[in-house]
Amino acid sequence: MTITYVTSKDPITPVRQTTYITTDPAALPTQTTYINVINTPRPQTNRWANKQKTHTATAGILLFAYGGMDMAQSLNWNLQTNIANTHELEFSWFIGVIIGALVASLSVTHVPKWCFYSLGGLMQMIDAIIFVSAPYNYTSIVAARYVGGAGIGLITVAFIIHNSEVATRSTRGLWCGLEQYGLALGIAIQVIIDSQWDTYSYVGVNCSHGIFGIVFSLIATGSVAMSVESPIFYLSKNDEEKARSCQWMLLPNSASTEACNEALDEAKRYVSASTSQSFGAELVGSITPFIKMIFSRCLVAFTFSLPLSYLMEISTFDSQGSLNWPIILWGILRWIGTIFTIALVDKLGRKFISLLGLLCMAALMLGMAGILSHSLNVYYMHQVCCISMAFQFFAGLYVACTPTYLGEAFPLRVKAILIGLIVCIEQVIHIIVIVTFAKKSDYFHYFLAVGIILAVAIIIFAVLMPETRGLTLRQTSERFRRVHDVMAY
Template identity: 40%
Template sequence: MAKDTELEMICRNDTPPAQEYIDPFPQRRNRIVYHPTVKQWMALLSGALIFVPGGMSMAFGLGWNLHTHIHTTMQLRYSWFIGFIVGALLAAPLIKTVPKRLFMLFGAFLVIIGGIIFTSVPYNYTAILAARYINGFAIGSATLVFLVHASEIAATENRGLCLWLEQNSMTVGIVIQVVYTSQWTSQVYFAADRLHGIIAIIFGVLAICCAHFTVESPIYFIRQCDDVRALNCLRQLQRPEYASPQALQMLLDEQKTYVVETETVEWRDTLIQSPMLRLLLYRSMVAFGFSLPMNEAMKVANLVVLGDYEWQPIVFVILRVGGTFSSLYMFDVTGRKLVSLVALLCTAVLSIAIGGEYDDELNVVSEHHMSVVCVLSQVFQFFAGLFAPSSSVYLSEAFPMKLKPFFIAGCLTLQQVIHIIVICTFHFNTYAMYMYALFVGILMLILFVVFVSTMPETRKTTLVEAQIRFRTLLNFKCC
């Protein structure tokens, strides 16, 4: 069967069984090579800018809203996570038909709206609550679109770096929120939440400017059987010296092969072979890496030791962003699996150590024990920051194209549900902190063993090759 016929059938939603497909380009299979241009990075920068106010809003709900002028309720904390879930779930079925640029423009516009509300009425509880729902919706939809889009336009050699931008930008937002709220004083006659809104507006405007330079994924147009526009996207994503008509046509043919291979997979077979459970557990570890209990433990320990929020919170987030930046080139050089699993193991050990400091109620008022908690919490954030970006990389690689948006949305939803459950059930005291930290540490240790044997190494693999590796249950290779 000719491949053009296959693609026409895909466009008519009349796909043949996967086993009947014969690859017309066996000699070039899985050899798509991008030589990225500035436009590739501009296409990703819009999403990266949107995620900065997203990180601020997440930190706001996880305990770092120290100088807000409104009453901090449980709903105010979890509202952003609810909005995130709704945004991700609604974006999943639309991503196939709506251009990525529109998603980014819409997300940036919503971020600006939320920022305006924070800036104009920082003392109004209802307005701030609505702004958090709006921001969460924007970040949820943008995260899903970014993970899909970045994986499709990134070069094989730097896909880890491109996907790293998502968690890195969230971490930068966390740093901004923690630093300015911890160092704010009551002598400043300016609402802290107003500054939150101003920063969100700035990043939202920058994101809108960058969204105009977004290059659509060639796969988007291939799925619509529009070869002309797909070739135009490939031309923009390639450096001029690699953009000869012959080279572009070869890339287009191989992209078509990828589309056919992933679009003709049966839903039943995909679900049976899917690494969904592994990725659900893997992404959920990000939620435990920056959570309300760990933040509360850090704040309480800091107050016991220093009596005020001085330099400790700054070190707390600097180490977090230091861990994230430490993974910048590791994922594409040493590999995703080795770096992330070492980070997960260290995070597990540190969590158990933090829990051990709460085995006695008297330790909470002990300056020595709380100093240990401060140090352990700071180092914990370094390794949590080192681990988090790998989850974005794996999410973008693990699933076939047909189900990728829905599976990624499921993983993102579980991550936010964990935050919501913890926010609604956790009340800081010695016993609760002891049980939480031990539970998280033991869970991470168990999953470390599971991931060592099941997570594949996907460095410098194409998306097709990565998905083949994920369909294999046992993967012991670490580099």
């Protein structure tokens, strides 16, 4: 008889396994064998770390929400602040975003992303504290807007790169789209506050604006402490051990070792595809994706602008007699549109949803231009009000696809620089519109010009932009380098 004891790595008592052999027990002595089974369990990770995407999403949504509130203030939603509405007040936030995006684009490949979230959250906090402590001081408010804009610029570049790298190929559209989801939420909050706030309230609009910012910044900064860096970041630094640890924490608790190895191998291939060629060659190869993304991302500046805000205000007041429910619905519809997109973008595809949004926006924008070309009365103003609300819904559909495309378009080493540059160009368009269309009588030409731009963009988008649903980052960057790509699904 042979007695076998099977032991695990940390046994309490050995497991006894008895095997009977057809041999005379008296002829053979009893043999006892100990087999040590060595387990290779999944690395122990903090259970909160496994919720990394949720915490990063919480930080991103809240910080972008306050950024959306600042952005809305720049675009005429500061009606009851008792602050002089100058050009500097309007474009100061956009200049701040440009500064922050430039800094992030040059440093994000060298510094962990949590640093940008934390610094951006701190700058947002300073912005909010100034709004609460000096709500009627023009100089202080302008300074706060510069600081807050710089914080959003830092966060935008880091957030898009981070979420494009940590999300799976089947959820990348959801996680990247949260940038525009948060901005749309902030726009809705600011529009509702500014249009519905009681002017005789003890707490002014600017003070309430700052209170929102303090609460959002505190929660967001606390969430950053539980975030996990992208494995691609550590692989680019030749630190495979940390990359593997991060990859484990990004996977579900039920994931196997094979799943971790597969995800890590794909990340290695993505890094290798970038490092196998020179920086100059990679930059030259990114010219085509850069041109495509200018047409895609920079159209976002036309979906929420000073002329659109002013037209909604006067059309609602003329048709309703006050700034009541249409304003609230106008602010919320853009946010609802982003919800539809982030829920469907990984199922229906980025290109289909973007083309649908562009087509409807172009038709509605040209429709408003046609109405504005005639003499306006209450009936026409009611039409403009309804068209403006519909426009914001389809704008929400379109804009939430753009951060996904930004995160997918470029190879690794030039990604941060080109994303930062495109974000800066988007802000420059906002500033040009603010300065150029200061006179409200020029708004007909604005709507006509933008309607034509959107109509041309539909053709360009349909021919040039790829469909990247379900592809890895390595595959999407290859797809973007094609000159044309007419596949729509």
